[in-house]
Amino acid sequence: QVQLVQSGAEVKKPGASVKVSCKTSGYTFTIYHIHWVRQAPGQSLEWMGWVSAGNGDTKYSQRFQGRVTLTRDTSANTAYMELSSLRSEDTAVYYCAIPAPGTGGFGYWGQGTLVTVSS
Amino acid sequence: EIVMTQTPLSSPVTLGQPASISCRSSQSLVHSDGNTYLSWLQQRPGQSPRLLIYKISNRFSGVPDRFSGSGAGTDFTLKISRVEAEDVGVYYCMQATQFPHLYTFGQGTKLEIK
Numbered sequence: 001q002v003q004l005v006q007s008g009a010e011v012k013k014p015g016a017s018v019k020v021s022c023k024t025s026g027y028t029f030t031i032y033h034i035h036w037v038r039q040a041p042g043q044s045l046e047w048m049g050w051v052s053a054g055n056g057d058t059k060y061s062q063r064f065q066g067r068v069t070l071t072r073d074t075s076a077n078t079a080y081m082e083l084s085s086l087r088s089e090d091t092a093v094y095y096c097a098i099p100a101p102g103t104g105g106f107g108y109w110g111q112g113t114l115v116t117v118s119s
Numbered sequence: 120e121i122v123m124t125q126t127p128l129s130s131p132v133t134l135g136q137p138a139s140i141s142c143r144s145s146q147s148l149v150h151s152d153g154n155t156y157l158s159w160l161q162q163r164p165g166q167s168p169r170l171l172i173y174k175i176s177n178r179f180s181g182v183p184d185r186f187s188g189s190g191a192g193t194d195f196t197l198k199i200s201r202v203e204a205e206d207v208g209v210y211y212c213m214q215a216t217q218f219p220h221l222y223t224f225g226q227g228t229k230l231e232i233k
Contacts, residue, residue, distance in 0.1 A: 035222070044211065044224050044225065044227045045160075045168065045211060045213075045224040045227075046224070047221070047222040047223065061221065095167060095168070097168075100170060100173065100179060100180075103158070103177070103179065104158060104173055104174060104216075105156075105160075105170045105173035105179070105213065106158075106168070106170060106213075107170045107173075107179060107180075109167040109168055109169070111167055112167055
């Protein structure tokens with residue numbers, strides 16, 4: 001079955017960077033884009049961007065353009081999200097997700113990674 | 120950017136009774152390929168979101184048939200025919216019609232038991 005397992009919680013200081021991983025299994029890694037979605041405490045979901053697991057192409061939400069970098073390692077079936085210049089407002093749970101084929105919806109989600117930005 | 124607006128933001132419901140959540144988009148969600156990429160997700164407390172409904176009215180794998188979706192264009196509805204205790208959580212609508220460029224979510228509707 002499809003599984004997405006993310007790295008553990010992080011605590012960072014303002015101005016630092018964080019890199020979160022998303023290890024996938026149960027399907028052919030290179031078929032789907034891997035999306036990243038974040039959720040600040042008590043808030044809704046916010047799409048950040050995607051990386052093509054096949055060729056590494058990326059698309060970012062304008063809101064994060066210039067601060068987020070999405071990559072993938074096909075040998076490890078793993079995707080990465082790096083967010084730089086962290087500020088307190090970046091405190092959130094970060095999720096990776098992949099689309100369910102033909103649905104336009106995110107059918108499979110990681111368990112989430114809490115990133116806390118605090119001085 | 121397409122803005123998704125959900126109502127109500129909170130919905131207290133009696134067990135066994137129906138529930139309904141509305142979602143309105145700021146522009147039509149009909150894609151050039153003819154599909155309407157409107158999904159509904161459920162997020163139980165402390166869990167990751169889960170896909171319930173895709174393309175307005177299609178239930179995802181494993182979703183009970185008490186969940187149904189309807190609507191067209193800019194107005195959509197999620198209905199639960201008889202609420203069960205396990206349905207407590209926050210429900211989000213999401214549009215993917217602007218893919219691959221942009222996906223947006225509603226603010227969320229909190230379903231709780233009276």
